[in-house]
């Protein structure tokens with residue numbers, strides 16, 4: 565069985581003061597619930613790890629460089645992320661692919677770097693509205709998966725997040741059938757590549773406008789093992805109900 569995971573991506577939001585929410589969140593988690601992960605901006609990682617100490621909340625980063633070290637002003641390496649005590653890194657988010665021109669091969673190299681540093685990678689995949697309307701979704705997903713995921717994926721080092729670009733921050737959510745189509749496809753592609761024993765245990769997250777009022781329905785979808793949540797992960801009042809919905813799914 566894949567692990568259930570509720571991951572919060574704070575994107576470029578929050579300050580040190582925002583980390584007080586981690587204690588509140590920890591106090592509002594279900595017993596025996598899913599893995600809960602918060603990915604704050606990089607400058608907050610050390611403090612976030614401290615703030616989460618003694619709780620079950622895990623901490624992750626939002627990107628890393630593919631190189632181990634060097635003259636890359638403004639970038640951070642996977643080893644530097646691991647040094648903070650963070651254990652995950654989001655890679656290939658559409659906001660990186662679009663805003664920073666990351667290609668599949670760049671994402672692949674970053675995942676290799678993450679693994680080498682002992683981090684688990686959350687690989688993000690998703691189609692644009694144009695791709696969706698042209699009925700190209702599964703081709704796009706197949707290409708991103710083939711191009712971005714290195715050999716050697718395991719349930720411990722890899723999580724896949726399906727995030728339709730048109731659903732991110734828009735309040736638009738695919739139908740349950742559309743989510744199931746992509747998640748079933750991902751599971752089948754992973755099975756082809758890795759065999760069922762490994763593929764069946766890799767957590768597949770849905771991301772894009774997950775909110776307290778739609779989470780329970782989304783978690784009914786076959787092969788949805790959790791969510792990658794943006795805006796609704798910033799407040800305990802929004803994120804905790806999503807986590808509870810996942811625990812009950």
Ligand SMILES: O=C[C@H](O)COP(=O)(O)O
Nearest residue numbers: 573732733772773794795
């Ligand atoms: O990484 C998270 C996603 O981009 C979803 O963001 P959102 O929940 O604000 O739509």
